[in-house]
Amino acid sequence: MTVAWLIVIAMLISILVFPAYQSDASGTKAATNIEADSKSGQNSLTNVSENSYEHYLQQYEDEERPNEEIVIRGADFTSANEMNPEIGGELGGISGDFVKTAESGSIGWELEVPTPGLYHIAINYFPIEGKSSAIERELLIDGELPFTSARNLIFNRVWKNESDQIMQDNRGNELRPRQVESPMWQETLLRDTEGYFEEPYLFYFTAGKHTLTLVSSREPMAIDYIKLYRYDGPDAYEEVKADYASKGYNETSGHLIKVQGENAAYKSSPTLYPIPDRSSPSTEPYDVSKIRMNTIGGNNWRVPGQWIGWEIEAPEDGLYRIAIKNRQELLRGIYSTRSLWIDGKIPFQEMTQIPFYYDSDWQMNVLGSEEEPYLFYLTKGKHELKLEISLGAIAPLIRQVEASLLEINAMYRKILMITGNVPDPYRDYQLDKQIPDMVEVFQKQSDILYAVSEELVRLTGEKSDKTAVLNKTAYQLADLAKKPESVQKRLAQFKINVGSVGAWILQVREQPLEIDYLVLASSDVKLPKANASFGKKTVHEVSSFFHSFIEDYDTIGNTADDKQSITVWVGTGRDQAQVLKAMIDDTFTPLTGIGVNLKLVNQDVLLRASLAGEGPDVAMQVGNDVPVNFGMRNAAEDLTKFPDYEAVVKQFRDSATVPYKFENQVFGLPEQQIFNMLFYRKDILEELNLDPPQTWEDVYAMIPVLQKNHMDFALPIAQATGVPVLEANRAYAMLLYQMNGSFYLKNGAKSGLDTETGLGAFKKWTDFYTSYKLPLIFDFPMRFRTGEMPVGIQDYTFYNYLTVSAPEIKGLWEFVPVPGMVQPDGTIRRDVASSGTAAIMLKQAKDKDAAWEFMKWWVSKDAQVRFGREMEGLMGAAARYPTANIEALKELPWPARDYLNLEEQWQWVQGVPEVPGGYFTGRHLDNALREVINNGTNTADALYDYVQEIDYEIAEKRNEFNLDGKD
DSSP states (O other): OHHHHHHHHHHHHHHHHSOTTOOSSSHHHHHHHHHHHHHHHHHHHHHHHHTSHHHHHHHTTTSOOOOOOEEEEGGGOOEEESOOOEEEEEETTEEEEEEEEOSSSEEEEEEEESSOEEEEEEEEEEOOSSSSSOEEEEEEETTBOSSGGGGOEEEOOOEEESSSSOOBOTTSOBOOOOEEEOOOOEEEEOOOTTSSOSSOOOEEEOSEEEEEEEEEEEOOEEEEEEEEEOOOOOOOHHHHHHHHHHHTOOBOOSOEEEEEGGGOSEESSTTOOEEEOOSOTTSSSOOSSSOOEEEEEETTSOSTTOEEEEEEEESSSEEEEEEEEEEEOSOTTSOEEEEEEETTBOOSGGGGOEEEOOEEEEEEEESSOSSSOOOEEEOSEEEEEEEEEOOGGGHHHHHHHHHHHHHHHHHHHHHHHHHOSSOOTTOOOOHHHHSTTHHHHHHHHHHHHHHHHHHHHHHHSSOOHHHHHHHHHHHHHHHHHHOGGGTGGGHHHHHHHHHHHHHHHHHHHOOOEEEEEEEEEOTTSOOOOSSOOHHHHHHHHHHHHHHTTTOOOSEESOOOOSSSEEEEEEOSOHHHHHHHHHHIIIIIHHHHOOEEEEEEOOGGGHHHHHHTTOOOSEEEEEETTHHHHHHTTTOBOOGGGSTTHHHHHTTSOHHHHGGGEETTEEOOEEEEEEEEEEEEEHHHHHHTTOOOOSBHHHHHHHHHHHHHTTOOEEOOOOOOSSOSSOOOOHHHHHHHHHTTOOSEEGGGTEESTTSHHHHHHHHHHHHHHHTSOOOSSOOHHHHHHHTSSOEEEEETTHHHHHHHHOGGGTTSEEEEOOOBEEOTTSOEEOOEEEEEEEEEEBTTOSOHHHHHHHHHHHHSHHHHHHHHHHHHHHHOGGGOOOBSOHHHHHHSOOOHHHHHHHHHHHTTEEOOOOOTTTHHHHHHHHHHHHHHHHHOOOHHHHHHHHHHHHHHHHHHHHHHTTOOOOO
């Protein structure tokens, strides 16, 4: 009994002395701060929704939609800022006054609006040659952004196959045709690029004078005119059908015209190239073992707004059915949606949302139904059929879930501001009292997610993994609303569920569809079957099995049988290898007469193959540690022996070649150069009244503000798993270089870490973890998306990830140069270290001159630009190529502002040298850090001990390679 009373007394004392909400000197002050933070978060969320197009529409929903048409000629611009617009007279086969606008700056027009109301805006534009990406503009009305999504208006380029005939390699496999631009004048309505709103944007204008301004974000284009008018959607099929009858249109008879999907005339993206399918003997054309480019679309054709157009010849005037042989095997639990355009118009309302349901087999989809197909009137002659991705009925559901996700994330951040990342499970934080709207938000969002799930079941007719994700999160939110005292104990699972909802948005937004062919047919003609018979499938499977023993799937494209040929190994994916092989066959070999056997090989076997004398002449995409390690063992060729070496390396910054130099020799040419940038969440820093840090002093001032709200600053961590050598930590390298230090002294004979500068940089680095308590292990991509780490330093390819995989924070983040150290003259030194990949020539190469010609071609501006553009065309923005070639990076499709930030940081990049025994540097630098953090060892003592190990290993290796260790 006495023990029980002691426990009760202890609990009362803890409550009196340490109130649940106390996180400051005063409990009242802490509660006040949290309440203010809560209101700040709510205001930030409200601002987002108030700036949305949905809110804009609600604001003007009662306004009229006048029938007036106002046309502004492009050449009649009245202002231009940071841009020199050119007036053109002829472009794309059309003469007239139009204006050419640049990829940066802005241009404005004045207009007179006679009647107030809501207008659609269309722009007639021509895509001027640029960097092969979609054109992007921001629209301002009277100098103001009408709504957030008007910041990202997309104008597509038009692409086609380079050749009408699909070529074959000398092994009988068809080669993917290169996609080339086919620019043409297009009139396009301004609409939502995300596909969340099916109707084009409406803009409100009062009567009187106004200004329209287009701010260039990416790529140049010419503008013929801008038109304000009323756009009315297509009529329903019943009305169109009645119109057919009134005009006496009759059904045709006896016609069946088939257009192969791979023979598309035009497409909106270079990713929409023909693709091979060998899974079924029913695809046309078919071969059991050889590659045939016989379908189009698939997973590449999944982004809202993308379209593919085919030309089809109608044999006579009349009414036809349209059928599409398709397969939608990637999006389960939901359907993929397309809109059909014929000769630039949607024929009737039902064609705005054509569903293609999930099935692993090929389907013959008759538009309408087989019993009652829709009929389309076509005149005799050529017509264009275009299928465009639309989110259709799913769009409002995605919009709702994305809005819910933003609100749930905002609430999650409020909870973190009180509990921290690792809440005490035995403490009652009284979250429902400290965040008064928490229970209400949880219940409201639970109801919304349940409603979306039910609507999804109604639309698709089935429950699936897509509804399971929503139901699971909705259930947890409802349970948290009922039991708010359990929130801190379930925060980890709550975060996982919220992440699952973010992934749900990504999955459902994607609308893949693969097409074998389209059919234009009379009603009395029987359509072909979509699938092969059981017998044909059996023969196909057996035959495929036996051919797998004969076909060489490692060699890409043509095999070189020329007298002068080289073997090149590449260790990336098959897509990259195929693009490279196509470039070699149509550019390098015709120019030089040198044949190339390109093989897709795991780079781990390069060392063993070289030792066995079975290695290639050239190895590509090797890590920074490989060239010097091969070179010092006399396995890689010194490239400085070639007379034009100096001219070749002028294409790169000096920092790019540093890791490949050793003892006045160079063993590799840079392919990629990757360095760090500072990424930050604009919305969260604005909420906390913080600016992006310019110096480390700014970082020191920012960290307590972030940590007070249970957020963190992210420093780069070294990749410790899945890599043969632990690289020197980039955060330490950044500080060392900014303090004018170096990793090695005496020409690589001794470590430079135990110098005064090296020790100073190490002290600053470890202080972040000991004094400022920054986390050492974390998932930056996820924590950046949720807002737990709103500021961090990461290599710039993280930009690609955010662009593709984090649509819910689009427009809410930015990247800029890293913080630096203020110099006596007031400038800021922002040095960072770089990593990358290289191409090397093996010592055993039989024809070194031919190998050198290939390496020069590969790292040249033209080859790097083409490879970068084609990879982005092939795989989207996620595959944007981090080339080391200075001029090539300028030509890749970066938005103008982002490229300027990259260029500014690139000037401060330094390379990390590779020396014998250098693999100990990254390993022991990490050991020294952990010695300080885990054991509290003095920084100087910890580093000195491990530098002795590094110096010993360097001395051993230099002795092994007979190096004297002198300057």
